[in-house]
Amino acid sequence: MSDNTKTIKGRTGDWEIVMGLEIHAQVASKAKLFSGAAVGFGAGPNEQVSLVDAGFPGMLPTLNKHCVEQAVKTGLGLRAQINRRSQFDRKNYFYPDLPTGYQISQLYYPIVGEGVVEVEAEDGSFFNVGIERLHLEQDAGKLIHDLSPTESYVDLNRAGTALMEIVSRPDLRTPDEAVAYVKKIRTILIYLGTCDGDMEKGNLRADVNVSVCRAGNYDKFKETGDFSYLGTRCEIKNVNSFRFISQAIQYEARRQIEILEDGGSITQETRLYDPTAGETRSMRSKEEAQDYRYFPDPDLLPLDLEEAWIAEIKASLPELPDDKRKRLMGDYGLSQYDAIVLISEQAKADYFEAAAKGRDAKLVSNWVTNEVSARLAAEGKDFSENPLPAAHVAQLVELIETNVISSKIAKEVFDHVWNGEGSPAEVVEKHGLKQVTDTGAIEKAVDEIIAANPDKAGAVAEKPQAIGWFVGQVMKATGGKANPAAVNDILKAKLGL
Numbered sequence: 472m473s474d475n476t477k478t479i480k481g482r483t484g485d486w487e488i489v490m491g492l493e494i495h496a497q498v499a500s501k502a503k504l505f506s507g508a509a510v511g512f513g514a515g516p517n518e519q520v521s522l523v524d525a526g527f528p529g530m531l532p533t534l535n536k537h538c539v540e541q542a543v544k545t546g547l548g549l550r551a552q553i554n555r556r557s558q559f560d561r562k563n564y565f566y567p568d569l570p571t572g573y574q575i576s577q578l579y580y581p582i583v584g585e586g587v588v589e590v591e592a593e594d595g596s597f598f599n600v601g602i603e604r605l606h607l608e609q610d611a612g613k614l615i616h617d618l619s620p621t622e623s624y625v626d627l628n629r630a631g632t633a634l635m636e637i638v639s640r641p642d643l644r645t646p647d648e649a650v651a652y653v654k655k656i657r658t659i660l661i662y663l664g665t666c667d668g669d670m671e672k673g674n675l676r677a678d679v680n681v682s683v684c685r686a687g688n689y690d691k692f693k694e695t696g697d698f699s700y701l702g703t704r705c706e707i708k709n710v711n712s713f714r715f716i717s718q719a720i721q722y723e724a725r726r727q728i729e730i731l732e733d734g735g736s737i738t739q740e741t742r743l744y745d746p747t748a749g750e751t752r753s754m755r756s757k758e759e760a761q762d763y764r765y766f767p768d769p770d771l772l773p774l775d776l777e778e779a780w781i782a783e784i785k786a787s788l789p790e791l792p793d794d795k796r797k798r799l800m801g802d803y804g805l806s807q808y809d810a811i812v813l814i815s816e817q818a819k820a821d822y823f824e825a826a827a828k829g830r831d832a833k834l835v836s837n838w839v840t841n842e843v844s845a846r847l848a849a850e851g852k853d854f855s856e857n858p859l860p861a862a863h864v865a866q867l868v869e870l871i872e873t874n875v876i877s878s879k880i881a882k883e884v885f886d887h888v889w890n891g892e893g894s895p896a897e898v899v900e901k902h903g904l905k906q907v908t909d910t911g912a913i914e915k916a917v918d919e920i921i922a923a924n925p926d927k928a929g930a931v932a933e934k935p936q937a938i939g940w941f942v943g944q945v946m947k948a949t950g951g952k953a954n955p956a957a958v959n960d961i962l963k964a965k966l967g968l
Contacts, residue, residue: 504633505532526570551586568612576608601640803832825861
């Protein structure tokens with residue numbers, strides 16, 4: 472199965488995959504959703520737990536206004552409907568890391584309603600994914616099973632941490648689309664500053680709902696809105712990397728197709744993806760809303776938001792990825808591809824703009840997305856940890872533009888600059904890397920090489936592409952510093968081309 476085709480061949484005909492995703496994003500906040508306990512990575516077990524989080528009798532939740540603001544900001548960033556009135560509900564279930572016996576969530580009246588996100592596909596095309604809702608809820612604690620052969624340990628540091636659950640419509644059709652969608656949501660959240668997007672720490676994870684149907688049925692579902700055209704879905708819980716999302720979908724779609732082609736039926740259930748075995752495994756049968764006995768939380772009033780406050784948050788929004796992409800294309804004449812690569816990280820786009828002032832934007836973009844990005848990736852750093860000042864890239868490009876150095880020599884200059892030897896201009900001076908534009912010196916080298924290779928010089932008239940050999944020899948003779956354009960011109964004149 473290819474990653475980007477919308478149909479999969481089975482033994483008995485073609486099938487289509489249909490997916491909807493629920494992204495759980497941890498709200499960037501110093502305190503929890505309903506208590507003043509700290510939120511942070513790396514604290515010792517149960518060091519960040521208030522009496523509210525631990526479910527002590529009589530402890531009442533107090534809503535964290537900052538978390539509400541972050542949810543509204545995210546809703547606006549997803550171009551979604553902000554609901555002036557929302558309500559918190561209790562979702563009742565028993566689990567050892569849930570001391571109260573219920574999770575406070577939002578089922579009936581979420582804080583954010585419908586929206587739409589434009590996603591870039593690998594091939595440069597765009598597709599839209601509908602957002603059904605975004606609601607706030609608290610996280611549960613964590614069970615640790617590998618510290619003892621006979622006991623499980625409970626760490627409640629995460630209990631009560633604010634999460635935003637972003638639920639998409641079943642608009643995703645291939646593993647590639649699902650990955651591109653999660654990447655886009657992650658980028659938007661990071662731009663907004665509402666979630667740090669750190670998947671390794673579990674601050675962003677996805678539940679992937681996968682179903683398969685016969686080819687052609689998805690179009691019928693789109694026309695009628697009738698879900699009976701789609702297959703029974705299985706939910707793969709808590710997938711926390713782009714690679715695993717793609718692998719889990721591919722495995723799960725194949726598994727369902729095989730069952731259906733053998734005459735079986737799909738059970739609606741919750742499954743886990745095991746990356747080591749590369750397979751999904753049944754975790755529990757899928758519960759319906761009534762299994763959780765949802766009801767409005769009696770300790771929390773409905774949440775009423777003022778229009779003026781929403782307008783204030785909207786006015787404070789940063790430039791979002793889609794707007795930035797369009798602006799970079801307009802202001803700097805960049806291709807769509809280059810703009811998409813630059814906006815993938817906010818810090819990368821900012822760095823590019825700082826370096827591109829008054830310079831050849833395409834050239835700056837190439838250096839930022841190729842050389843600088845490659846060095847950072849090799850050192851396992853993000854763009855925000857980039858040690859190289861943007862002014863150095865600007866100066867390097869200026870030296871190429873003004874013919875002080877050639878593009879080839881620029882790579883050598885860049886190595887020295889990256890290793891902390893100073894600015895590009897200082898490195899060129901120190902290592903004597905200035906391009907030879909003195910035509911006399913170049914002519915001398917050309918004459919010597921032609922004199923030493925009369926047979927090759929004679930053959931050039933028959934085979935003009937053989938001039939490349941001479942260019943190489945002249946560059947070697949001048950230590951790579953000759954201006955390539957000048958070398959070409961002089962050779963053509965001397966060889967009668």
